[in-house]
Amino acid sequence: MKNEKKTVTLDDIAVGDQFVSREFSLDAEQIKNFAREFDPQPFHLDETAASQSLFKGLAASGWHTAAITMLLMTESIPFANGLIGANVELSWPRPTRPGDILHVKSIITDIAPSKSKPDRGFVTLQIDTFNQNGEQVQKLTPKVLVFRRGAG
Amino acid sequence: MKNEKKTVTLDDIAVGDQFVSREFSLDAEQIKNFAREFDPQPFHLDETAASQSLFKGLAASGWHTAAITMLLMTESIPFANGLIGANVELSWPRPTRPGDILHVKSIITDIAPSKSKPDRGFVTLQIDTFNQNGEQVQKLTPKVLVFRRGAG
Numbered sequence: 593m594k595n596e597k598k599t600v601t602l603d604d605i606a607v608g609d610q611f612v613s614r615e616f617s618l619d620a621e622q623i624k625n626f627a628r629e630f631d632p633q634p635f636h637l638d639e640t641a642a643s644q645s646l647f648k649g650l651a652a653s654g655w656h657t658a659a660i661t662m663l664l665m666t667e668s669i670p671f672a673n674g675l676i677g678a679n680v681e682l683s684w685p686r687p688t689r690p691g692d693i694l695h696v697k698s699i700i701t702d703i704a705p706s707k708s709k710p711d712r713g714f715v716t717l718q719i720d721t722f723n724q725n726g727e728q729v730q731k732l733t734p735k736v737l738v739f740r741r742g743a744g
Numbered sequence: 745m746k747n748e749k750k751t752v753t754l755d756d757i758a759v760g761d762q763f764v765s766r767e768f769s770l771d772a773e774q775i776k777n778f779a780r781e782f783d784p785q786p787f788h789l790d791e792t793a794a795s796q797s798l799f800k801g802l803a804a805s806g807w808h809t810a811a812i813t814m815l816l817m818t819e820s821i822p823f824a825n826g827l828i829g830a831n832v833e834l835s836w837p838r839p840t841r842p843g844d845i846l847h848v849k850s851i852i853t854d855i856a857p858s859k860s861k862p863d864r865g866f867v868t869l870q871i872d873t874f875n876q877n878g879e880q881v882q883k884l885t886p887k888v889l890v891f892r893r894g895a896g
Contacts, residue, residue, distance in 0.1 A: 626811075629811075629815070630811035630812065630814055630815045631811070631814050631815065631818060632815070632818060633818060633826045633827065634826070635826070645826075646825070646828060646889070653814070654829060655807070655810055655811045655814050658807055658810065659778075659781075659782035659783070659807045659811065660782065662782055662783050662805070662807050663781070663782045663783065663784070666783060666784060666785060673798070674785045674786070674787070674797075675785065676798060677806060677836070678835060678836060678837075679833070679834065679835035679836070680833075680834050680835070681831070681832075681833050681834075682831065682832050682833075682834055683830060683831035683832070684829070684830060684831070685830075737798070
């Protein structure tokens, strides 16, 4: 398959490698559209209801923040075989709000070659999503499958 | 706020309580639409590319499975103050496929009253998403905030 992006394999990466995404602007309409489809709770759908909730104002669904983070990951993490995750830990220390401009910083924290299959390994990443004030809105720790050069 | 659903508070629930959702049918168009917006990788977008990938056929983004699971959770878990999560563990033991009919079974596995705020507690759930063959496509373990009666 042709690929115009420069991509990397398990042979090309090291613990400590970092990747930074572009910025993504989020508005109230996007927040409400996602919520209507997947998380129709009042604090994600309506400013007035949200102002009376624990969030004290409209907040994006955490799953919306996670989905935007995935988009920014696919654009900024150049693993040749893509991003295939099996399990993750995920937290939202702070809500994502209308008008937020998000970006994602990823760092490789562990690389474990597969014991049974020599053509691949499992790479642990720390994926931090920040708003325009440098405040963290999501912390994601996925383990993803990465192949060696020429495999997969 | 009026609420026609019968809802429950921290005073009404116990470890072992279970909730089962309705069924949700997923087709290839929905899988591709979600992927175009949030996870544009070939194995979520195109049958031919997917057949040559690790997935051996079109597969939904794990974040799409997570978002559908959230929709089914909002409909089937009757906590009066909604579902507000701070952190989760999440895994996808098997891909979600076009034609899958998903449902969600939730069970309360732990209830921890807040030490600092007597009007609330943290409830741990095990949220299992199954396809029409009873095969598990997602395992989610969130900790959510639930208020006592009359609080919040």
